Amino acid sequence: MALLNLACSKKSCRNRSVPQNQFLRLTVALAGNPNTGKSTVFNALTGLSQHTGNWPGKTVQRAEGNFYHRNKHFTLVDLPGTYSLFANSVDEQVARDYICFARPDVTVVVTDATCLERNLNLVLQVMEITPKVVVCLNLMDEAERKKICVDVELLSSELGVPVVATAARSGRCLDKLMDAIDDVASGRIKTSPRLVAYDSEIEQLVQKIELKISPLVPEGLNPRWVALRLLDGDRSIIDSLQRYLREGKNSSFHWGEERALCIR
Amino acid sequence: MYQVSSHGSLNNALDEIYGSLPPEEKNALRDRIAGGIYSSAERIAGKVVSRKGKQINWDQKIDDVLTSRCLGIPVMLLLLGVVLWLTVTGANYPSQILASGLFRIEDILTGLFVQAGAPAWLHGLLVEGAYLSLAWVVSVMLPPMAIFFPLFTIMEDLGYLPRVAFNLDKFFRRAGAHGKQSLTMSMGFGCNAAGVISCRIIESPRERLIAVLTNSFIPCNGRFPTLIILSTLFMGGTVAASFRSAAASLVVVGLVLTGITVTLLVSRLLTKTLLRGEPSFFILELPPYRKPQVGRIIIRSVLDRTLFVLGRAVVVAVPAGALTWILANTFINDLSLLSHAAGFLDSFGWLLGMDGFILMAFILGLPANEIVLPILLMSYVSAGTMVEPESLAALHNILVVQNGWTWLTALSVMLFSLLHYPCGTTLLTIFKETRSLKWTLIALLMPLSVALLVTFTLTQAARLLGLA
Missing domain, CATH: 3.40.50.300 (P-loop containing nucleotide triphosphate hydrolases)
Incomplete structure (x- = not known):
């Protein structure tokens, strides 16, 4: 409720x-x-x-x-x-x-x-x-x-x-x-996640994109993951990233809160 | 400065990469990435999970009955009927005790005011206004809620809600709406505001909006008591005493079915007009049945739901009661403001099978639907010259003997309560979810027109046929 x-x-x-x-x-x-x-x-x-x-x-x-x-x-x-x-x-x-x-x-x-x-x-x-x-x-x-x-x-x-x-x-x-x-x-336990290995074509693409964006991706974000989402064609991650860069440093801003349902 | 340029170049890089991929390729890549994750999950699960022996799948067997093509819906209605029957039967006695207790306190309070030499208007405002409406809310609403909520929560905890959704899914798809709307609709039985929020599980904005707009056609926990009481008073009276509770429950089941039918019809209408489109595909998971934690449910549903809804009703009812008293005791030309307003609305109300006081109560009840009936009783009592009601048995007396209610009045009030606008909290939630004044207004006006249309048609038809 x-x-x-x-x-x-x-x-x-x-x-x-x-x-x-x-x-x-x-x-x-x-x-x-x-x-x-x-x-x-x-x-x-x-x-x-x-x-x-x-x-x-x-x-x-x-x-x-x-x-x-x-x-x-x-x-x-x-x-x-x-x-x-x-x-x-x-x-x-x-x-x-x-x-x-x-x-x-x-x-x-x-x-x-x-x-x-x-x-x-x-x-x-x-x-x-x-x-x-x-x-x-x-x-x-x-x-x-x-x-x-x-x-x-x-x-x-x-x-x-x-x-x-x-x-x-x-x-x-x-x-x-x-x-x-x-x-x-x-950090007492060091995790070492075994990541999913995709097929070679995707892995190559990911590496290429990763190389391009990793100097630009803000600290703390995993460039491999961002690259994967881009390959996904996930437009919303670009929007979220832009929002993060714009507002993320602002401490009054809360991530993960609801977004309005936008229909005009 | 550095940051600004870095954002710019990241954006450019992202857009460039995103744009450089051909669209067909994107879909294929997406599937392959998802496929990579699924096959990894499958491989790991295959390594670590093992099953000991064969186990009879009871969930499957129960689901075969509860969600079967021919038995699913009858079983659903039967369960709803049983829950309502338990509520109707169980609520009667505690209501009587509460009412007589609370009205006795009113006598004591009156005595105290007289002793203290308080002015009559103060006594009127505080005791006959604020306290009396509080007493009505508690005695009318508390017993059905205290029984209905735990029963409802047990069904929820068992995992029955998704089965309801499953049974209704095909109807929603036929109406051009999202199948998950059946789930958000089921949530509306608890609270329309919660139902509106739960619409977030629907991916497509179009279908989500349909679900948001139609959620209030499902009677929420705040309106159930009104429906239960009115059907007990009126519909129950027409049959032999031993069948009264059963008849009353049947009427409420019928009202719920009406609500669902209207939901489907309006959804259909919306998909054909304002929100055109095709229904999207989805997967509904039927969770395993779980043994409900009965003790915890009773505590939680009493503390959270019952006291919450009751608390909200009280918070709204006290000022509304005081306001009603002021309206009923401020006179212009020998007629109180309340009577003026009610008189003004009366002829309109008559067309709908109701009267001016009832419409006033629905208007004053906008903040919380649960206070409509208490406010109505308040205005009847303060407008008339009758003595204070001793118990809930007097309810029938107030409505039928003094204000001439017929079965048609009761049915119109119930249908209007079922179909009219959502409560203030729900409207606020709809505004927060849609961030659009336009859709909030539609959420207010669309159900209102449906309610007006239905009660008008019913009343005129009944009068034409000479039934009332």
Whole structure:
């Protein structure tokens, strides 16, 4: 419910007034496919009560909350659930722009252990934007019930980022998730994402474009990813980049917020 | 300066590269890039996932029934009927208790005002205006909400909403709208403002706008209690006592169906006129069924939804109640302002099967639809000379005996409530989402014309046929 979300963000504003200087403040983005229990993870970590529901597309707005772990202050941002970051719809664009331009310290991708393959598409796309990724393999309780086994260690080494198996509904292993978030944020764990290798023709094109644009792409943005999006023919990334260059340095500007529906 | 030039050259480089790719190539490249990601995901998943033994797929079996071609929609209506029946049956008793309690407090308050020697206008404004409308809102709205919201949330938590969307998808596509509109429409049952925001999941701006504009044809949680109460009072009265709740629920199910039908018709009309285009293709995921967390649902739906909607109703109802009292007690030529206004609207209201007071209540209820009925009762009570109602049983008395309501009045009010403009919050949300005054105005006027048309036609037809 829209208005409830407002109520929640008000609450988190209050939390933010906790003395800040004694904590290191870090931002964590929560991405994931719809209906993987993202909001449940969000609520469990922040103690907030963002409305949860079992249907895809429930969270279309960004919600923010805070949690403290190992004496650090984490701001958790719940992004809209999306299947990809191709920016087909407003919610996908919101999620992509946030990860890409707001540059959170860590991006947690919440995945559904019962249908991992589809969820991995998003994980792979997020890893192309940022190496600071933690995969939260959620709904493990459901997977166990359906007799589905996931080799967590192997998955972690295949992806090159930490994978934490959780069951957010019962709060299982969420402390491990927080540990992993902190480890990646602080650099204690060095992630080395294994990126998707495309066919040779695309790789060559990407290299060519990358070479051309990398001196121009603003710091912190991954030129390979920008090159890929250009190859995609994704016009919206150009718009977003231009907006970033224009307004991004302005601290009052918030990335990943909704864009108006423009029809005249 | 350096930055400015660097932006310029980046923009140029981007545009140059973007422009240098031939369009056919772009589509092919996009597919190949997506294909690269999918095949990587498939490879990794194949390595790390294993299944132990065979498992009966219960979700699939349940879905075979709930989303089947012939059973899907009857089951959906049955579930809606059961939820409404539970609400109607369950709300009756607590309503009585709340009403008698709250009206007793009014007596106590009056006593206190008299003791303190407060002027009559102060007592009128605060007690007969503000407090009384608050008492109506709480006693009329709270019990149905406290039962309906948790039931609705349980259905939502189970994962039933996407099934509803799945069942309705083909109708929406036939209407030229996006299939996902069935999902945003289902969200409208909770709150139209939330429904409007959820339209963001629709990719095409044209189809998104259709979904935004038609969302308010679905009765939101704020309007359900009004529909439930009126159908209990009027439609239930026509059958034997033991079937009353069932009959009332059937009427509300019928109203919901009317809302869905109007949504489809208007969507169809919009795709043929203002927002022309072809429906786009999409994939709807049916999430696995999950065991609802019942305890949590009850707490959350009571705290979040019930208290939220009630709180909003109270915030609007208190000043609206005071305003109604002022209007009812400011006299010009021996007639109160309220009666003047109602008299002015009366002949127009009569054409629609309603009266001037009802139309005034709908106008005053613009900020929040949930206060329409309470405000109406307030104005009836303050305009008449009747004694204070003792309990909700007096409701029937106020409407039928004192103000001459018939089944036609009740049905017209229910249809008008179902179809008229969205509440102030929803309109504000529509403005925020579209950033267009024009579309916000259309979102206000288009449903209003539909409501006027439907109630006018119904009333004239009923009178012509001598039914009322």
